[in-house]
Amino acid sequence: MRGFVTIFWVFIVYQFSMLMFHNWQDGGRLMPWTIARVFFGDIRGFVLIEAVLIAISYLGLAIQSLVCWAEGRSIRWLTPAGPVYWLLRMALEISLIFMPMFVTIERGWHAIQRGSYLLHSLAMSMKVHSYLSINTFLTDRSNVTFANYTTFLLAPTLIYSPRFPRTDRIRLWFIVEKVSGMLVSGVMLYLTVENYVYPIISHELETNHPMTLLEVLIRLFPALLATTLLMFILTFECILNILAELSCFADRHFYSDWWNR
Numbered sequence: 001m002r003g004f005v006t007i008f009w010v011f012i013v014y015q016f017s018m019l020m021f022h023n024w025q026d027g028g029r030l031m032p033w034t035i036a037r038v039f040f041g042d043i044r045g046f047v048l049i050e051a052v053l054i055a056i057s058y059l060g061l062a063i064q065s066l067v068c069w070a071e072g073r074s075i076r077w078l079t080p081a082g083p084v085y086w087l088l089r090m091a092l093e094i095s096l097i098f099m100p101m102f103v104t105i106e107r108g109w110h111a112i113q114r115g116s117y118l119l120h121s122l123a124m125s126m127k128v129h130s131y132l133s134i135n136t137f138l139t140d141r142s143n144v145t146f147a148n149y150t151t152f153l154l155a156p157t158l159i160y161s162p163r164f165p166r167t168d169r170i171r172l173w174f175i176v177e178k179v180s181g182m183l184v185s186g187v188m189l190y191l192t193v194e195n196y197v198y199p200i201i202s203h204e205l206e207t208n209h210p211m212t213l214l215e216v217l218i219r220l221f222p223a224l225l226a227t228t229l230l231m232f233i234l235t236f237e238c239i240l241n242i243l244a245e246l247s248c249f250a251d252r253h254f255y256s257d258w259w260n261r
Contacts, residue, residue, distance in 0.1 A: 016188050019195060031187075032194050038110045046113055049103055053121055054153070056099075059092050060128040061149040068141045080136050089132055096125035127153060130160040138162065154247040156240035165250035174245050182238035189230040196223035 020030040070078030077084050100121035104114040143162035204210045
């Protein structure tokens, strides 16, 4: 089976290498940069707002630390049995959902930047919700630490556990392998969208004689199928495995239920 996978990747790399060669022949560039200019148009603002989102998510740790402090002093109204805890929690979770929507509209981002930021904010809101919910039922509070919370934010899981299965070390060769796969998959994904998806969509937006919806879907279907597969590989096989290795997260079958369906 591994031999067939290797042949598949050799074929894919060859096809995209030829595509880059033809791009060089036609325009003097290996890859067009139309979509890249859109994505990196406000890259400083994008990185800054991503950092703000991560910083706000640490308020989940602050709320749980406040609960631990209140329980040690029998201040009931600051614990999950009181109203203040739920007001703070609802305010945080609502802000993690609606603040990104407001920011993307106010900044006037393109759909690519907007989608990336909204997906990340959704993942962070789910992590914060899981962290606070699970800790409501725990009695051992030694897990409420900055290191434990940071590990959870980095780990490729949305369900919190005070003790994840851990590896004993970070394998450098594994990270190099997955980073290489991420770069190759990312370039292939970009070339697919830039060469096979964007021209059709831009043509339909500019032409006076647009195709029917069925014709557009038929022409886009092969490219969209390739895009879906490449995004799956890029996300689950590369990025999440890199995060798992950096956080020493031992369970590498976190997408097996998805894969086997």
